[in-house]
Amino acid sequence: MNKLDAQRQKEIQQAEELLFAGPQALGFAKGLFQGHFVADWVMPYPRIPAAQQPELDGALTKLREFLDEHLDPAEVDRKADIPRSVIDGLGRVGVLGMTAPKEYGGHGFSQMANCKILEEIGRRCASTSVFVNAHHSIGIRALLLFGTHEQKQRWLPKLSTGEQLGAFALTEKEAGSDAANVQMQARPSEDGSHFVLNGEKRYITNAAIADVLTVMARTPVPGSDKTSITAFLVTPDMPGFEMLDARMPKMGIRGTATGRFALRDVKVPKENVLGPYGKGLKVALTVLDFGRTTFGACCTGAAKTCLRLAIEHANTRKQFNKTLGNFHLVQKKIARIAADAYAMEAMTTITASLIDRGLEDYMLETAMLKVFTTERLWECINDVFQIYGGSAYFVDRPLERMMRDARINQIGEGANEVLTSFIALVGMRGPGMEFKEIYDTMMKPTRERGFAKAWTAGKRRLGATVRVPEIPVRSAELRWFANQLGRLIWRFNVAVNRALITYREPILDMQLLQERIANAAMDLLASACVLSRQDDELQFAQRNGNSSSPDQLAADLFLRQSFRRIRQFLAGLTNNDDKSVLATANSILGKPGK
Numbered sequence: 145m146n147k148l149d150a151q152r153q154k155e156i157q158q159a160e161e162l163l164f165a166g167p168q169a170l171g172f173a174k175g176l177f178q179g180h181f182v183a184d185w186v187m188p189y190p191r192i193p194a195a196q197q198p199e200l201d202g203a204l205t206k207l208r209e210f211l212d213e214h215l216d217p218a219e220v221d222r223k224a225d226i227p228r229s230v231i232d233g234l235g236r237v238g239v240l241g242m243t244a245p246k247e248y249g250g251h252g253f254s255q256m257a258n259c260k261i262l263e264e265i266g267r268r269c270a271s272t273s274v275f276v277n278a279h280h281s282i283g284i285r286a287l288l289l290f291g292t293h294e295q296k297q298r299w300l301p302k303l304s305t306g307e308q309l310g311a312f313a314l315t316e317k318e319a320g321s322d323a324a325n326v327q328m329q330a331r332p333s334e335d336g337s338h339f340v341l342n343g344e345k346r347y348i349t350n351a352a353i354a355d356v357l358t359v360m361a362r363t364p365v366p367g368s369d370k371t372s373i374t375a376f377l378v379t380p381d382m383p384g385f386e387m388l389d390a391r392m393p394k395m396g397i398r399g400t401a402t403g404r405f406a407l408r409d410v411k412v413p414k415e416n417v418l419g420p421y422g423k424g425l426k427v428a429l430t431v432l433d434f435g436r437t438t439f440g441a442c443c444t445g446a447a448k449t450c451l452r453l454a455i456e457h458a459n460t461r462k463q464f465n466k467t468l469g470n471f472h473l474v475q476k477k478i479a480r481i482a483a484d485a486y487a488m489e490a491m492t493t494i495t496a497s498l499i500d501r502g503l504e505d506y507m508l509e510t511a512m513l514k515v516f517t518t519e520r521l522w523e524c525i526n527d528v529f530q531i532y533g534g535s536a537y538f539v540d541r542p543l544e545r546m547m548r549d550a551r552i553n554q555i556g557e558g559a560n561e562v563l564t565s566f567i568a569l570v571g572m573r574g575p576g577m578e579f580k581e582i583y584d585t586m587m588k589p590t591r592e593r594g595f596a597k598a599w600t601a602g603k604r605r606l607g608a609t610v611r612v613p614e615i616p617v618r619s620a621e622l623r624w625f626a627n628q629l630g631r632l633i634w635r636f637n638v639a640v641n642r643a644l645i646t647y648r649e650p651i652l653d654m655q656l657l658q659e660r661i662a663n664a665a666m667d668l669l670a671s672a673c674v675l676s677r678q679d680d681e682l683q684f685a686q687r688n689g690n691s692s693s694p695d696q697l698a699a700d701l702f703l704r705q706s707f708r709r710i711r712q713f714l715a716g717l718t719n720n721d722d723k724s725v726l727a728t729a730n731s732i733l734g735k736p737g738k
């Protein structure tokens with residue numbers, strides 16, 4: 145086996161272990177790749193249970209009052225610090241332990257309710273929302289999900305109130321996008337009482353202000369010369385913990401403390417192993433599922449701020465004797481921000497509900513949410529920036545800060561390119577395996593059982609390609625959109641099948657093709673979420689005798705634009721300049737003939 149094959153083999157093994165352990169029900173995103181509309185994952189549109197709504201309303205009111213009075217996002221950015229009084233206040237209003245169980249000092253909120261809280265913070269200040277995410281969405285998440293009762297009892301009460309802060313430390317110099325390549329070592333002591341940790345972590349939010357850090361390190365696999373990753377609870381008072389850079393100066397989200405630290409022969413008691421030994425990568429990726437949902441909520445909040453700012457300016461600023469809102473090229477931008485903000489909220493709510501319902505495998509949906517909302521927010525900010533013209537460029541407006549702050553979203557918690565490729569490859573795995581089965585069996589036609597299996601798989605594949613899935617909307621006004629969506633899912637499935645048959649294994653490296661497939665899948669999920677939300681709102685309006693609202697128009701627009709994009713992505717699978725793009729890049733990079 146050459147080096148490249150060995151690396152590919154290792155990657156496949158890791159992905160198998162992480163993603164496909166055990167039998168799994170077909171989720172919505174995976175269903176799309178097979179031509180199915182797994183309706184009960186997205187419909188009916190999830191609502192906060194009536195019994196929990198007053199508690200959420202109360203928490204939101206308290207939070208808004210606190211933020212109105214005490215949070216000054218411009219000052220946080222200018223001073224590159226979130227004042228301790230603000231952190232303490234967030235702790236007092238419950239934000240730092242929203243989803244922790246009540247028995248450990250938290251509020252026991254669902255992920256959906258928590259997303260409403262993060263949306264509110266994301267509307268105002270990205271530094272603060274990233275700080276809360278680093279502490280609550282990922283910093284203490286491994287403890288909440290995988291901690292033993294003793295660990296939770298010991299650590300959570302102070303972390304839930306903000307008396308202590310948490311951080312999540314995965315990234316290292318050699319382990320950025322390649323998260324599995326963690327180099328920090330954790331060697332078990334001879335008496336088995338503790339582990340000795342050595343290595344460095346970088347770009348860690350809250351590192352310098354955290355009292356407890358979830359740290360990923362490499363541990364030996366007993367009985368072999370291999371290693372795997374394990375999660376540990378580390379505290380900065382442990383001898384050998386060295387803060388190398390407490391606040392790395394940076395472009396945006398300046399209020400957050402992003403740090404670099406080293407562990408030098410740090411003795412971590414065995415009681416601090418978090419989750420199953422050797423399964424740290426799975427722990428980390430499960431934690432990031434939660435982080436990506438609240439990421440979506442923060443982006444939704446920021447997109448709503450973009451919309452508010454755009455409306456304010458378009459209705460007041462006059463040029464050529466007209467307010468800007470009279471120009472179609474300004475209207476186009478405002479309509480698109482409204483449409484995208486509507487979709488981002490719908491997608492966040494539905495993805496959070498998958499977690500709350502305890503469904504099994506929503507890794508594709510959270511990855512899609514992260515990529516989709518961060519890319520849309522970037523567009524929203526760019527559009528509102530343009531509407532404000534020169535005035536956007538000056539620091540007395542929030543827009544230059546919002547733009548600096550938003551840029552990290554496409555990089556952090558999984559760079560969007562990495563997630564895009566992941567979405568396409570994991571999505572295509574289902575149909576790909578079936579094709580492989582058919583192909584392998586056709587190569588060995590004498591094996592009767594194999595042939596029967598291939599026949600079944602073939603029929604299933606064919607069945608999916610001839611049926612347009614039904615989208616069960618209740619509102620007659622949405623029937624046309626539902627039919628269009630069904631047809632697009634069918635076309636998507638045909639396109640995926642065709643790509644798999646045409647390119648076979650080399651498709652694993654064809655990222656330009658993967659991007660189009662992933663983009664189409666993301667728009668299909670976003671459209672399904674929008675349709676679900678719109679259906680719910682129309683039904684509610686009909687029951688209460690209300691007429692159509694601006695939201696309904698924004699939802700209609702989103703669906704039209706999303707459907708158009710999907711058609712373009714699918715058309716690009718066969719009509720593109722990929723060869724020329726790659727030839728140019730390879731030649732510039734000094735890799736001719738690749």
Ligand SMILES: Cc1cc2nc3c(=O)[nH]c(=O)nc-3n(C[C@H](O)[C@H](O)[C@H](O)COP(=O)(O)OP(=O)(O)OC[C@H]3O[C@@H](n4cnc5c(N)ncnc54)[C@H](O)[C@@H]3O)c2cc1C
Nearest residue numbers: 312313314315320321347348349402555556557558559561
């Ligand atoms: C402000 C900030 C806060 C952070 N907070 C935390 C934290 O709290 N905890 C933590 O563990 N980490 C944190 N990170 C780290 C963050 O998750 C990483 O920066 C991110 O995963 C990308 O890793 P990298 O920076 O090493 O980029 P690299 O891995 O070097 O990637 C650089 C670029 O290369 C491209 N690329 C990489 N791989 C591929 C591929 N397979 N296909 C196509 N393109 C590819 C992408 O465009 C990517 O953006 C933070 C980072 C920042 C900047």
